[in-house]
Structures are given as C-alpha cells and as structure tokens.
Amino acid sequence: IGVAAKIIQAITDQPGVAYILISCLERFAIKDLQKTSKGLFARVEYHYATELSSNQELKAYSMAIISALKDLMALNPLHAEVIRLFLTRSSLDDPGQLADFAASLTTADGQELQKVLEAFDVRKRLDHTLVLLKKEIEILKLQKRITDQIEEKMTAQQREFFLKEQLK
Numbered sequence: 188i189g190v191a192a193k194i195i196q197a198i199t200d201q202p203g204v205a206y207i208l209i210s211c212l213e214r215f216a217i218k219d220l221q222k223t224s225k226g227l228f229a230r231v232e233y234h235y236a237t238e239l240s241s242n243q244e245l246k247a248y249s250m251a252i253i254s255a256l257k258d259l260m261a262l263n264p265l266h267a268e269v270i271r272l273f274l275t276r277s278s279l280d281d282p283g284q285l286a287d288f289a290a291s292l293t294t295a296d297g298q299e300l301q302k303v304l305e306a307f308d309v310r311k312r313l314d315h316t317l318v319l320l321k322k323e324i325e326i327l328k329l330q331k332r333i334t335d336q337i338e339e340k341m342t343a344q345q346r347e348f349f350l351k352e353q354l355k
Contacts (some may be wrong), residue, residue: 188305190214190287193232195276207270211287214307221225234307236283245282248313252282252289255320259292262327267291286316293323332345 192209219230224282240249253274273288299319305310305314 188214188216188301189231190304200206206269208272211284213306236281236309240304245313248310248317249282251317252285252313252320255317255324256292256325259320259327262331279301282313286312290316290319291328293319294326295319295322334353 190211191213192211194207195210196208197205198208213236214234215231216234218232221228227264246270256270256274260270265312269292277284277288285301291299292299303312303315303319306315
C-alpha cells in the first residue's frame with residue numbers, strides 16, 4: 188500500500204539534510220511490480236477517497252486531531268512551522284489528508300505508520316492517527332518533566348556550590 192503525493196515544500200536547514208512536506212493525494216495498492224533498467228514500475232489499483240466533509244463524526248475526529256496538533260506545537264516548537272504551513276495550505280474538509288499529515292509528525296515506528304497508510308476507511312485512519320498523536324504528546328510531556336527535573340537538580344547543585352564558595 189502506498190500513496191501518490193504532491194511535494195508542497197522542501198526545507199533545507201542544515202547542509203545535506205532536507206525535509207520534504209508532501210500532501211497525500213490518493214492511496215493505492217500495488218498489484219504488480221517489475222524491475223527494469225529504467226527503474227521500478229508498478230501496476231497499481233487506486234482507492235479513491237469519497238467526499239466525507241459533511242459527516243459529523245469525522246468532523247469531530249478532525250477537531251480532535253487539530254486540538255492534538257496544537258498541543259504538539261506547544262510541546263515541540265520544531266513542528267510549529269510545519270503545522271502552520273499545512274493548516275494554511277490545506278483544506279480542512281479532507282479528514283483523511285489531515286490524518287495522514289498528523290501521523291507523519293509522530294515518532295511512531297514504520298509498522299504503526301504503515302497501519303495508518305493501509306487504512307482505506309477514513310474513520311479508522313483518523314482513529315489510528317489520534318492514538319499515535321496522544322502517545323506522542325504523552326512522550327513529549329514525560330520528556331519535558333524529565334528535563335525539568337534535571338534542570339532543577341542542576342540549579343540546586345549550582346546554588347549549593349556558590350553558597351559553599353561564598354562561605355569559604
């Protein structure tokens with residue numbers, strides 16, 4: 188299972204490192220794969236998404252994902268620019284595209300992301316993505332808590348050191 192995608196933006200912030208923001212257009216299943224001297228060629232079957240923007244349940248899922256993305260922006264400022272770019276350039280009437288984008292921001296492993304990719308049913312895809320986002324947010328909260336604890340210990344040790352130096 189794969190996707191046909193459109194490149195929205197390529198970002199190069201370090202020499203030799205590029206990030207590509209893509210928009211997933213349609214899912215497909217590979218029916219036949221052939222290797223030739225010109226590269227790989229596949230016969231695919233497209234799974235076109237139906238218009239689902241009027242479905243209230245999917246709108247609720249979309250709102251939950253957008254809320255989770257805002258939480259993610261607050262915890263990880265590195266994602267903030269990419270999320271803003273996506274939200275300004277994309278139509279929020281496509282819950283499937285929103286799910287694909289949100290899943291791509293997580294640090295989930297390849298198998299978990301492949302489950303999202305293979306979910307042709309948009310509701311299942313939104314559900315998978317929301318679970319991945321919630322896991323990501325919990326990991327980032329834990330990371331922040333650990334960092335805060337370490338900084339607190341370091342500050343306490345520095346204060347103690349300076350007090351001892353002043354007493355000398």
